[in-house]
Amino acid sequence: MLYPGSMRTRLSIIAILLLAAFGVAGAGKEKGKSKQVRFVGGHPIPKAEGKGYCHIEAPHVHVYAPAEVKLQYRVHDGDYFFVGDPVAYGWEGEKFAYYGHHPVAVDVVLGDEGDDLEHCYLDGSHYHAYQPPTALEFELHADAYWYVGEPAPAYLEARAVLDPIDVVYEPIVYTRPAVVVASAPVGWIGVSIVVAAPVVEVVEVVEVVRPKPKKARARVGFEVVVPSLTIELGVRGGYHDHGHYERKHKKHKPKKHRGHGHDDDD
Amino acid sequence: MHKLLPIVSILLFAACDKADSTASAAATKSTPANAAGLIERWREAGLQVSAFDPADGDKYGGGECKAGQVNGVDAVICLYASPEAATEAQAAGLAAVGPATGASLVVGKQLLVIADRRASDPEGRTINQATRIFRGR
Numbered sequence: 001m002l003y004p005g006s007m008r009t010r011l012s013i014i015a016i017l018l019l020a021a022f023g024v025a026g027a028g029k030e031k032g033k034s035k036q037v038r039f040v041g042g043h044p045i046p047k048a049e050g051k052g053y054c055h056i057e058a059p060h061v062h063v064y065a066p067a068e069v070k071l072q073y074r075v076h077d078g079d080y081f082f083v084g085d086p087v088a089y090g091w092e093g094e095k096f097a098y099y100g101h102h103p104v105a106v107d108v109v110l111g112d113e114g115d116d117l118e119h120c121y122l123d124g125s126h127y128h129a130y131q132p133p134t135a136l137e138f139e140l141h142a143d144a145y146w147y148v149g150e151p152a153p154a155y156l157e158a159r160a161v162l163d164p165i166d167v168v169y170e171p172i173v174y175t176r177p178a179v180v181v182a183s184a185p186v187g188w189i190g191v192s193i194v195v196a197a198p199v200v201e202v203v204e205v206v207e208v209v210r211p212k213p214k215k216a217r218a219r220v221g222f223e224v225v226v227p228s229l230t231i232e233l234g235v236r237g238g239y240h241d242h243g244h245y246e247r248k249h250k251k252h253k254p255k256k257h258r259g260h261g262h263d264d265d266d
Numbered sequence: 267m268h269k270l271l272p273i274v275s276i277l278l279f280a281a282c283d284k285a286d287s288t289a290s291a292a293a294t295k296s297t298p299a300n301a302a303g304l305i306e307r308w309r310e311a312g313l314q315v316s317a318f319d320p321a322d323g324d325k326y327g328g329g330e331c332k333a334g335q336v337n338g339v340d341a342v343i344c345l346y347a348s349p350e351a352a353t354e355a356q357a358a359g360l361a362a363v364g365p366a367t368g369a370s371l372v373v374g375k376q377l378l379v380i381a382d383r384r385a386s387d388p389e390g391r392t393i394n395q396a397t398r399i400f401r402g403r
Contacts, residue, residue, distance in 0.1 A: 034365035045389070056390035058397040060369040061360065111403065 043082035044089040097177035102147035148187035297402035327355025338386040
């Protein structure tokens with residue numbers, strides 16, 4: 001079973017906090033720049049270290065700490081494992097589109113034995129450098145993987161702490177996968193996780209995005225607003241995500257869960 | 267029809283046996299068995315590999331070691347008497363990396379210690395390629 005339970009996620013978060021506080025993920029005992037920090041898998045290189053993306057898949061060490069460690073990393077066997085979108089940091093290798101939150105079978109990704117299951121809390125369309133394993137219930141829909149299985153208790157428990165990861169990506173300009181669909185797959189986690197509050201409110205929205213200095217954008221559409229989920233029914237009769245993740249914009253609409261906007265650049 | 271079953275079974279068994287042998291051979295081929303094999307695989311992959319000369323094995327837990335460079339990245343390949351001995355030497359390998367980006371990896375009886383001490387591999391592409399080949403991936 002690929003649900004090791006919530007204890008592991010709690011431990012992972014605690015380990016992240018401890019590592020962030022004390023920087024103990026290293027073999028070196030030297031101070032300052034000489035301290036080794038352990039990673040496994042590719043990950044962003046902090047700006048202060050030259051930025052870009054480290055391509056080393058095997059367990060390895062650097063003499064710098066990861067950036068945005070609490071939201072972007074999990075601890076796997078004592079190593080930092082990046083769970084964000086590598087394309088945002090310049091990854092040019094093989095990539096696979098996902099939509100919404102989903103589990104990440106860390107050991108499968110790394111080619112190891114084990115059942116470490118972490119979760120990606122990125123909203124909307126995004127990339128990872130790996131495909132989901134067949135043991136997990138994903139549906140390939142509109143060229144993106146959607147998680148349609150049962151949300152693990154660990155996912156729900158850690159959500160409040162880890163969900164704000166999207167804030168990290170707001171200032172990053174890069175092209176997300178274009179996912180155009182008329183409806184989400186049945187059982188998609190983005191819908192199923194709101195069963196505790198099954199009120200669905202349909203509102204017509206005319207939204208004007210606050211103009212930026214050089215361009216103004218507007219959009220008209222219908223939105224299905226539910227707690228923790230926004231499904232936008234756009235002008236073409238489907239909701240879609242063009243993937244151009246822009247700097248944050250103010251939305252003049254009822255308060256709802258953060259979601260990727262319908263960013264039509266005119 | 268029934269008379270043909272034994273023949274079909276034998277043919278199927280032979281086919282499966284051959285497939286297993288092929289898979290086994292592929293697995294063996296995918297993981298270089300020694301330093302010379304690894305260096306050859308690196309060269310075949312287009313990496314610039316220097317000469318690998320004998321190195322002090324005491325620094326790496328008593329292995330039989332050779333040191334050189336791959337695309338300007340320092341690499342040490344050590345062979346041990348057993349996989350357990352190689353695993354025990356892994357921490358010494360990591361310590362030998364020092365204040366640099368690097369890795370200390372074990373496959374079977376072999377240890378690969380690789381360290382980018384001259385910052386010639388800022389995004390880890392060389393280390394990734396070299397370690398992928400070492401790990402048979």
